[in-house]
Amino acid sequence: MARKSALTxxxxxxxxxxxxSPVVMLVAGSFSEGFGAFHGFTTAKYxxxxxxxxxxxxxxxxxxxxxxxxxxxxxxALFLAYVNTRTDIPFKFFFGIISIIPMMIPHILFSVSWVLxxxxxxxxxxxxxxxxxxxxxxxxxxxxxxxxxLVEGLLDLxxxxxxxAPAMSAFDVSLEExxxxxxxxxxxxxxxxxxxxxxxxxxxxxxxxxxxxLASFAVPSVIGTPGRIYVLATHIYRIIxxxxxxxxxxxxxxxxxxxxxxxxxxxxxxxxTSESDRYVTISSRGFKPALIDLKGAKYPLLGVIGLLSFVxxxxxxxxxxxxxxxxxxxxPDAKALSLMSWKNWGxxxxxxxxxxxxxxxxxxxxxxxxxxxxxxxxxxxAIVKVRTAASGILESLSFLSxxxxxxxxxxxxxxxxxxxxxxxxxxxxxxxYIAAYLPYGIRPLSSAFVQIHSHLEExxxxxxxxxxxxxxxxxxxxxxxxIVSGWILMASMFLRELTLSVVLSRPGTEVLAxxxxxxxxxxxxxxLSALGIIMIFISSALVAAAxxxxxxxxxx
Amino acid sequence: xxxRIRGLTxxxxxxxxxxxxxxxxxxxxxANRIFTLLGPSGCGKTTLLRCIVGLETPDAGEIAIGDExxxxxxxxxxxxxxxxxxxxxxxxxxxxPHMTVFENVAFPLKCRNMPMEEIRIxxxxxxxxxxxxxxxxxxxxxxxxxxxxxxxLARALVAEPKVxxxxxxxxxxxxxxxxxxxxxxxxxxxGLNITAVYVTHDRVExxxxxxxxxxxxxxxxxxxxxxxxxxxxxxxxxxxxxxxRANLIKGKVAALEGSHAVIETDVGAIVGLNPRGIEPGxxxxxxxxxxxxxxxxxGVAGGRxxxxxxxxxxxxxxxAYEGEIRIGDTLVTTTISPTVDVVxxxxxxxxxxxxxxxxxxx
Numbered sequence: 001m002a003r004k005s006a007l008t009x010x011x012x013x014x015x016x017x018x019x020x021s022p023v024v025m026l027v028a029g030s031f032s033e034g035f036g037a038f039h040g041f042t043t044a045k046y047x048x049x050x051x052x053x054x055x056x057x058x059x060x061x062x063x064x065x066x067x068x069x070x071x072x073x074x075x076x077a078l079f080l081a082y083v084n085t086r087t088d089i090p091f092k093f094f095f096g097i098i099s100i101i102p103m104m105i106p107h108i109l110f111s112v113s114w115v116l117x118x119x120x121x122x123x124x125x126x127x128x129x130x131x132x133x134x135x136x137x138x139x140x141x142x143x144x145x146x147x148x149x150l151v152e153g154l155l156d157l158x159x160x161x162x163x164x165a166p167a168m169s170a171f172d173v174s175l176e177e178x179x180x181x182x183x184x185x186x187x188x189x190x191x192x193x194x195x196x197x198x199x200x201x202x203x204x205x206x207x208x209x210x211x212x213x214l215a216s217f218a219v220p221s222v223i224g225t226p227g228r229i230y231v232l233a234t235h236i237y238r239i240i241x242x243x244x245x246x247x248x249x250x251x252x253x254x255x256x257x258x259x260x261x262x263x264x265x266x267x268x269x270x271x272x273t274s275e276s277d278r279y280v281t282i283s284s285r286g287f288k289p290a291l292i293d294l295k296g297a298k299y300p301l302l303g304v305i306g307l308l309s310f311v312x313x314x315x316x317x318x319x320x321x322x323x324x325x326x327x328x329x330x331x332p333d334a335k336a337l338s339l340m341s342w343k344n345w346g347x348x349x350x351x352x353x354x355x356x357x358x359x360x361x362x363x364x365x366x367x368x369x370x371x372x373x374x375x376x377x378x379x380x381x382a383i384v385k386v387r388t389a390a391s392g393i394l395e396s397l398s399f400l401s402x403x404x405x406x407x408x409x410x411x412x413x414x415x416x417x418x419x420x421x422x423x424x425x426x427x428x429x430x431x432x433y434i435a436a437y438l439p440y441g442i443r444p445l446s447s448a449f450v451q452i453h454s455h456l457e458e459x460x461x462x463x464x465x466x467x468x469x470x471x472x473x474x475x476x477x478x479x480x481x482x483i484v485s486g487w488i489l490m491a492s493m494f495l496r497e498l499t500l501s502v503v504l505s506r507p508g509t510e511v512l513a514x515x516x517x518x519x520x521x522x523x524x525x526x527x528l529s530a531l532g533i534i535m536i537f538i539s540s541a542l543v544a545a546a547x548x549x550x551x552x553x554x555x556x
Numbered sequence: 557x558x559x560r561i562r563g564l565t566x567x568x569x570x571x572x573x574x575x576x577x578x579x580x581x582x583x584x585x586x587a588n589r590i591f592t593l594l595g596p597s598g599c600g601k602t603t604l605l606r607c608i609v610g611l612e613t614p615d616a617g618e619i620a621i622g623d624e625x626x627x628x629x630x631x632x633x634x635x636x637x638x639x640x641x642x643x644x645x646x647x648x649x650x651x652x653p654h655m656t657v658f659e660n661v662a663f664p665l666k667c668r669n670m671p672m673e674e675i676r677i678x679x680x681x682x683x684x685x686x687x688x689x690x691x692x693x694x695x696x697x698x699x700x701x702x703x704x705x706x707x708x709l710a711r712a713l714v715a716e717p718k719v720x721x722x723x724x725x726x727x728x729x730x731x732x733x734x735x736x737x738x739x740x741x742x743x744x745x746x747g748l749n750i751t752a753v754y755v756t757h758d759r760v761e762x763x764x765x766x767x768x769x770x771x772x773x774x775x776x777x778x779x780x781x782x783x784x785x786x787x788x789x790x791x792x793x794x795x796x797x798x799x800x801r802a803n804l805i806k807g808k809v810a811a812l813e814g815s816h817a818v819i820e821t822d823v824g825a826i827v828g829l830n831p832r833g834i835e836p837g838x839x840x841x842x843x844x845x846x847x848x849x850x851x852x853x854x855g856v857a858g859g860r861x862x863x864x865x866x867x868x869x870x871x872x873x874x875x876a877y878e879g880e881i882r883i884g885d886t887l888v889t890t891t892i893s894p895t896v897d898v899v900x901x902x903x904x905x906x907x908x909x910x911x912x913x914x915x916x917x918x
Contacts, residue, residue: 453648465667478654
């Protein structure tokens, strides 16, 4: 008993340190004179940051970018969820695939693939269309706000879908039927019944996408920056990473507003999702709504879904693979074919920095995910099974980092690490990663613990198994799926991590995504693509290996 | 095996308040009988069961299973659940989802290091016993509720324990299946030489299944008896009311008539069984179950146990009417045959069966 009661406070200290210290340091840093020195309280950084004449344009673009992405992702998710749950469309597994792609393709590579396709000077699709219609100018310019919104919206589609689809399938169709029976038209039913009932889910999805796109760094840096469109994340990055002297105080001051906005939005999200219980309309079990017969619309609609899956999953990999073989971006034709070679691959594999980044990322993925999962096991155990009064505090603490924009928290960690020997080491990245992505490990593990009803352990004891045998034969096998999915989530997040890394990574601690960003900044698309494919390959291999291992372990 | 419990006490702390789940319980559960702990939720019956199994530790007292003391606060003995050699069926069945039916049932035998060949034979025998032969390789989670329940039973029985414990095992089944499973369970247990301790809050289940019933209330055992004894001759007002529908009529014993007694009540003088031998002149309570009140549309009041009343409410429930009859200030609940011609507000004659109403201490 004594050991159990010490567990929760100990975890509160660890998790609290991981999540609170960067925020405290961020606040302290924003009021400090110079980097690394806290003496001398000053509001000068705030004055400087918020009297910046550029800031109003940045805030406007940030608002348009985040709201636009939220609209794109949510509308698409509504469409997909409706088609999936309410129509007789075949191949419904597509919808499952669409909802897990963020596991497959890192955001920075997805953004780059769109740059390769639609940049105004030599985008493959642009060039192709120009040739096709004999145009003088490119048809599309990805380096624009609509371009950013499109790409971010597609990237955040899975989040929106995962919120809206369950709400859609829980929707009681008899609400619609009674509206029609009362004499309302189909349109009126949609606007007065269906959408209002789904409103909490729609709002929740929109808010979560806003939070995600506010924290997004890949899209604004790869697509926004070349078009001179800055949002808060790239503005902060510009303050610390370009120019003569990086100003971490000013970055902290700017970051505070992103942090506050994000926390408020997550708070609102939580309020809405708890509020939405009032709207629960799930009728008695076994209720299956009649599916709409799509008739002639079936195959065109299927085409749209197929195209979306193609654009989301296949196209980025295809474009990267293609580009990795070419000296520069070109439209696929006989000439391109004749120029294809493995030259970029060879260069990447001989590039010491790329190799270092590869090694660092692998180490961070393997070691970081393992440590992260171990911490998550203890935290989930304390939250789900020990259940003391302190468990609630621990739970709130461990999900806090969901609302922290990565780059802002990176600046906070920078303020923290600069005063420790960890500064500029790989351990700084490791700690930062675990802090920022802890919820990814805790979520699957706490649901695994929830599934282990105390009766399952107790019955094993009554059957004659001692505590150790019970742990080995009952508890651990039942936890393994949670451990595996937590590990996979964390490892694939760490392998592709960009937003924290752009701040914390120093010479010697380069990681894959940062190296890819450097290639993008230098326009080295061929090498970028080769390294990107390697990254996707490693990530997929890790996922496959972990699932196989998990399967083997549950059998054992 | 006999189970002897002496002075068992267990306290809970909930929201800063001390709740006494078990209050100095003394109980002897005889060997090879089906023994039911019956009581309303929160009466301590599950806590008592879990103390017997060893999943909970009492604050004071002693538990002995057969000749072995498995818990004693005084002597500082605690035998962990895995060493007590019991079988248990949980309310949730607690079927391990990562194992097949065979692996679930084989588990207790594997823990006892039985050779694989023997395990195979034994598991097959018990799966056949619960009529699940051929289900060995099914994942346990793919079974229906009733089948899972039988897997749980096979698993509890497979090591051939001398005592098996049931914690509300039927409460997750739907009404129809519950009735069938009840019968089956009775049949299964009758064929074995085993002491069964069964916890439930369902009185019909307790009556139908048990050889002996112990009724619990607020951490104490109120009464122990066989089903008929509890139903017809309970000595406790709470028990009489809990085990079935009952009209409890207050009065004073007027005279004894052999095994019967006359009790003077607001309704009039009523003759009933006097199993506790309550002396004349003492306050007592008469318990009349609605099933044992005969009703007649006509008659002459004044005969033995025959009273005239007015029908206050009448509810048709299919097999009978359920009526509330007012006799003076007393309201009596009764079942009325649907063939009797009655209307709400009408008069009716009630006759209490002298052998099926009984006196209990007030």
